[in-house]
Amino acid sequence: MCGIVAGVAERNIVPVLLEGLRRLEYRGYDSCGVAVLRDGAPHRVRSLTRVRSLDREVREMGLEGGTGIAHTRWATHGAPATQNAHPIFSKNEIAIVHNGIIENFEALKTTLTRAGYEFSSQTDTEVIAHLIHRYYNGDLADAVRRAVTELRGAYAIAVFCKAEPKRVVGARHGSPLVIGVNGRELFLASDPLALSDVTDRFVFLQDGEIADLSRDGSRIMNRDGQPVVRGGRTLSQPPAEAALGxxxxxxxxxxxxxxxxxxxxxxxxxxxxxTLFGATSPYAFAPIDRILLLGCGTSHHSAMTAKAWFESIAKIPAQVEISSEYRYRETIPGKNTLVVPISQSGETADTLGALMHAQSLGHEYTLAICNVATSAMVRQSCWSFITQAGTEIGVASTKAFTTQLVALFLLAVTLGRLRGHVDEQQEATYRSQLSGLSTALQSVLAREPQIIAWAHELARKDDAIFLGRGSHYPIALEGALKLKEISYIHAEGYPAGELKHGPLALVTESMPVIVTAPNDGLLEKLKSNIQEVRARRGLVYVFADADANLSNEENQHVIQMPEYYGTLSPILHVLPFQLLAYHTACTRGTDVDKPRNLAKSVTVE
Known part of the structure; x- marks a missing residue:
């Protein structure tokens, strides 16, 4: 989602700010901007296009400075427009960039308007800028501290002030913010990746903390103004991860x-x-008698898939909740429930909020499944499993999903062993399947040329239905999500057995129906569902296991997958859906990596 880069140094840091924005482009944004202090006044350039265009405008303007802030904005309050792009100024004295949503901005705006402040944007951010200006009395950090006490909602901010040209102040609550240290040069960013070109030393701010950076050093305080001691961490970011190749x-x-x-x-x-999940004792899960899985979007689909594994392998009840819904309804907590929040970034506001809500209800055991070891979700949880997906830049999640599934499968087998439902022989079988999974996935990817041919046909459609049964129903949901995310084709996923309970009314000869067909215990039922579609002249596209005995016929197109891969079959069957969505989007000419209206790391509720 929105990206922040800021800093203070003795040199011109504009190139650092712009490179930081480029590294955060994967999050998704609809405007960008940079501001610096120069000649005793704040100067800014804002753009409604890409960072490369902003870079060009900055060069043409000759914008330079040793104190600056920069931002990529994903619109919440106010449409994408120049006046709503960050940085936002207050009376040409205070400059601010902001991630998050201020829930009480309307009330604050009314108060500030009565106090004589004029608003030039529709953003909630301008409220913060004017508040800081109102409280400013020679100490920017104190003004920020007083201003944030009036805010309700989520925020990460970076601010500089005309009167203190060698100082940048940041604050956070609910949105990530990190300090980067490079000798006497100090930076702020919403993601360490933005600063990986200039430093590998970072200090992670906690909720309610304020960072005061100057050319003389840095300090951290809480909302009461009390000093906070926070240690730094050294992180290495493989540069090849961000290369397209x-x-x-x-x-x-x-x-x-x-x-x-x-x-x-x-x-x-x-x-x-x-111990596989960060516990000091191999028996730390002994009290667990129930699983609560929390996730949004793709992570919710991985939780749905894993529910079947927990109940079939570990014989333990598993409940799946959409994070954004869970925290706003009454639930019955269980003393020995293991709460498992799932997130690629570990900063997903809804899931992080759901985790904290579960903890407030008394849930003691928490285990984060996440791709980022330094994320808020990992720090908030008792235990964690860090998936090894590497940096995922495309907004539509792919490798984060499959590695989440591997992590959840490992957890299911671990609980199964602990509870006496997985013996040594079964464990060996699971290990063998996991060991061969990489080769099986490569075999699926070899079907890409056939999938491209289907994509050319699908690209001409406006709607699609995805079908699956059992543990492959969530894979159908994920396939539909991928298609609509990046190709903008309306798509819905259904359990195949539910066709006759409504969705069958949508089936005509112009409605493509895309099916995942593993050779499992539900295959014959699924074949009957396929016949229901064909009887209505529906056009069926089936990804079928090699031993599923499905072939090309009238109104039925089949791509043969490898032979049935047992319990891990859902991981294989999601890949062709990903490729189909990708090549359909390419055919339609959409912006695959940065689909409209979407963001990579959803840090607002």
Whole structure:
């Protein structure tokens, strides 16, 4: 979502700010901007296009400075427009960039308007700028501290002031913010990735903390103005992760990285016990008698898939909740429930809020499944499993999904071993399946040319239905989500058995129906559902296991998958859906990596 880069140094830091914005482009944005202090006044350039255009405008203007802030904005309050783009100024004295949503901005705006402040944008951010200006009395950090006490909602901000040209102040609550240290140069960013070109030393701010950066050093305080001691961490970011290489888009690159990503996530010699998930004792999960899985979007689909594994392998009840809904309804907490929040970034506001809500209800055992070891979700949880997907830049998640599934499968097997439902022989079978998963995925990716041919046909359609049964129903949901995310074709996923309960009314000869058909215990039922579609002259596209005995017939197109891969079959069957969505989007000419209206890291509720 929105990206922040800011800093203070003795040199011109505009190139650092712009490079930071480029590194955050994957999050999704609809405007961008940069501001610096120069000649005793704030100067800014804002753009409604891409960072490369902003860079060009900055060069043409000759914008330079040692104190500056920069931003990529994903619109919440106010449409994408120059006056709503960040940085936002107050009386040409205070400059601010902001991630998050201020829930009480209307009341604050009314108060500030009565106090004589004029608003030139529709953003909630301008409220913060004017508040800081109102409280400013020679100390920017104190003005920020007093202003944020009036805010309700989520925010990460970076601010500079005309009167203090060698100072940048940041604050956070609910949205991530990190300090980057490079000798006497100090930076702020919403993601360490933005600063990985200039430093590997970072200090992570906690909720309610304020960072005061100057050319003389840095300090951190809480909302009461009390000093906070916070240690730093050294992080290395592999530069190759952000390189496109021979691929057309990052999404395509990330689809083809999945065999290696799942192999990294599963390490053969690690034991199936609680130490695999960060616990100090192998028996830390002994009290667990129920699982609560929390996630949004793709992560919710991985939770739905894993529910079947927990109940069939570990014989433990599993409940799946959409994060944005869970925290706003009454639930019955269980003392020995393991709460499992799932997120690619670990900063997803809805899931982070759901985790905190579960903890407020008394849930003691929490385990984050996440791709970012330094994320708020990992720090908030008792235990964690860091998937080894590597940096995922495409907004539509691919390798994060499959590595989440591997992590959740490992957890199911671990609980199964602990509860006596998985013996040594069964464990060996699961290990063998996991070891061969990378090769099986490579075999699926080899079907890309056939999938491209289907994509050319699908690109001419406006709607699609995806069908699956059992543990593959969530895979149908994920396939539909991918298609609508990046191709803008309306798509819905259904359990195949539900066709006759409503969706069958949509089936005509112009409605493509896309089916995942593993050779499992529900195959014959699924074949009957396919016949229901064909009887209505519906056009069926089936990804069928090689041993499923399905072939090309009238109104039925089939791409043969490898033979049935047992319990891990859903991981194989999601790849062709990803490729189909990708090539359909390419055919339609959409912006695959940065689909409209969407963002990578959803840090607002």
């Amino acid at each position: 021979p691929y057309r888009h990052f999404m395509q690159k990330e689809i083809f990285e999945q065999p290696h990503a799942v192999a990294r996530t599963f390490r053969r010699k690690r034991p199936f016990d609680a």
